[in-house]
Amino acid sequence: MADENSKTDESTPATLPTHEELVDERLVAWYFLAALAYLFISMSGGFLMAFQLIKHNPLNGIEIFSPGRWRMVHTNAIAYGFLANAFLGMLHWVIPRLTLRPVLDRRLSLFIFCAWQFVVVATAVGLLLGQAQGLEWGETPVWIDPVAQLGLLLVAINFMAPIMKQKGPMYVTLWYFVAAFIWTFLTYAMGNFVPEYFVSGSSAGAVGGLFIHDLVGLFVTPLGWGMMYYFVPILLKKPIWSHGLSLVGFWGLAFFYPLQGIHHFLYTPIPMFLQYGAIMSTIAVELVVLTVVINFFGTLWGDGRQFWDNLPIRWFYTGMVYYFLTCLQCSLQVTLTFQALIHFTDWVVGHAHLVMFGVFSMWLLGVMTYLFPRLLKQEWYSQTLCEWHYWLSAGGMLVMASDLILGGLFQGWSWAALQPWDASVEISQPFWAVRVVSGLAIFGGQLAFVYNLYKTWQLSRVRLS
Amino acid sequence: MFESKSGVFFVAGLAFFGFAFLSNALVPAMMYRDLPEKTVEELVNPNLRYQFEDLAQRYPESFKKVYGTPPEETGARSEWYDTKIAEALRLGRKVYVGEACWHCHSQFVRPVSNEDLRWGPVSTSGEYQNELQRPVMFGTRRVGPDLCREGGRRSNDWHAVHFFKPTDLSEGSPMPQYPWFFDGSPDKPNDRGLAIITYIQWLGSWLESYPYYEDFVKSPVAEISLEGDAAE
């Protein structure tokens, strides 16, 4: 290990490869387009459930449009359709450029792209046909699980090849990515096979909790932060505030995050001392999150103007503020005092939306805002539409999250007061109505983005011909 | 080590993940090692048998179409019913999962928030050590009521009508309609309809206090009426 720390810098190959040799731009664009398509599918699923809750579902009673089934499409399409695809596109850009080495094999990349689209489409179709697996965030029908597992293995191999050739200390982004490849593979295997075939009951609940948690924490979070550590310095044209502090953030996440799975099932028959352990590490990880957030705001310090002038930077830092809020919320809601009141309510739903859309989707949309002009070699058709995209997404998210969190409190109090069950549904109506409106705002924002993208693509075609 | 590939790979990637798996998954699994996992056949109990035979009487045509006719001889008949109940429970769970019932209904009673007053006895580990809880159906959201003490609370025909069109029975319910559990009308449940009703009637049927409403205790808070809860 000592030679890896030697001063000689061998991380760059002798001759500098060109960008075209490194990055398969077409594939990046395809991944992003696939991601956007699933984003719309996911949002449609969300709307179906949201309209059902306010009792205005126009498609009630049609099997294939059952809101329950679409609710599972909603979460799975966002996790495996939008986030995974957008992350893969981003990885095809970032990893070759950071390591100055292309991925293992371009044909393999293409195969992975097709295989992954098959996995996601098959998942959606399977769910709509009522073949779900009884595991939250892992409802993928059991027969697809091995295929997805294989896909994740290939992804890891394809991207690990350039990283493994790196000599000397690696940049923080690469640590996060290396860890994410291993964790995603292990997490998926654990969550989809262990509770299905090996254990049942409370133990299966513990594994299920660990799976929900690790999927966010060990697949989405490391890829997301790794991405931020790459794009923020590049856009601000200055190095990250402290590379040493990022070490604390990384190892803190690696150690504390996986230990928290059981906090999703507090007050269940799972042994109490394990629940306490999960709560402790959840509060500990909040401190770790603080170091990461401080590091990024330290980087921004002195360039505050960029927050307003540089749209991708605004996406990123808004996401970070939401990340801090959602983690703060987490360290509060994980305590048994809060759990008694808010578990099972819309509070948790608000929290989940704030994490998955408010943080990670916003970051990815920011990356797309930055990369699409470079991929198409054409500036955005309309900056105004880009602004609309940002404000509708960020604003809609803020309204949705605060609305659901507040609604959750009312539901919790209604239940604890032993009011008739109908009362809790009735008091939720206004909150659910506001949720639909905020959802429509977010939807509108994405429509503006896609229209803008289409127009930009048209312009790029005109210029080429 | 802290910045090197191998360090990240082995320490963070494998060791920390493994440690978490050990403490969060293997420890509970080992603690419940002594609780035997019941098969579906072992879960059939007289309470559930009663409900299932009630289904056979209420919907004779549908029942016959799905399960056939029971043998005449008493012993064989009893055995026949038990096998069919197991079959219905398996399909019922599949429907419960496939229709995402578990995303709006939980299956555990917590010791807090007055839940034992509303639903019944607090859930214990043993209740979940069976094939139908693989993966476990704890649930994480309650739009509708908790269901783990639901068996026997309401009649089979209540459930049939409620699945067909929930608002007919509980006005203001946001639950979706499930007409595909029936052949056209609520009095003609198909295989999925019969299975899901059996599954719901199974929930809590193993308890001594079954069905729970019989020892329903009024809330200590005098001015709040509980009638709405029972009537919904």
Place this chain on the structure above:
Amino acid sequence: MTSPPANRQRTMFIVTAVLAVLILVPSGVGFVNKLFEFYGVIKGEASGAFAFTPVVNYLLASMGFLCLMLWAIGHGMFHDIERPKQTMLETERMLDEQRATEVDS
């Protein structure tokens, strides 16, 4: 890297100091308060000593990590820890420059 001008540095120092006081004082008060409470439990209750056991476990586990870190420091693993962040920007700049020259030619 050029260091920021002196007055900027002073502002940064003041802001950092104010933030540190704002965060450290309330959390310190809270911690000391809890520590006394904990001491009270150990002293006051018959089975209070048991409250001490999990804390000792945590301390022992963290000792392991402390040793690991000291070992890493001893092996120079924290040496020049900030270099990769500069290398990364440099690489990016080179790639972009190369691309710019390609487009021009």
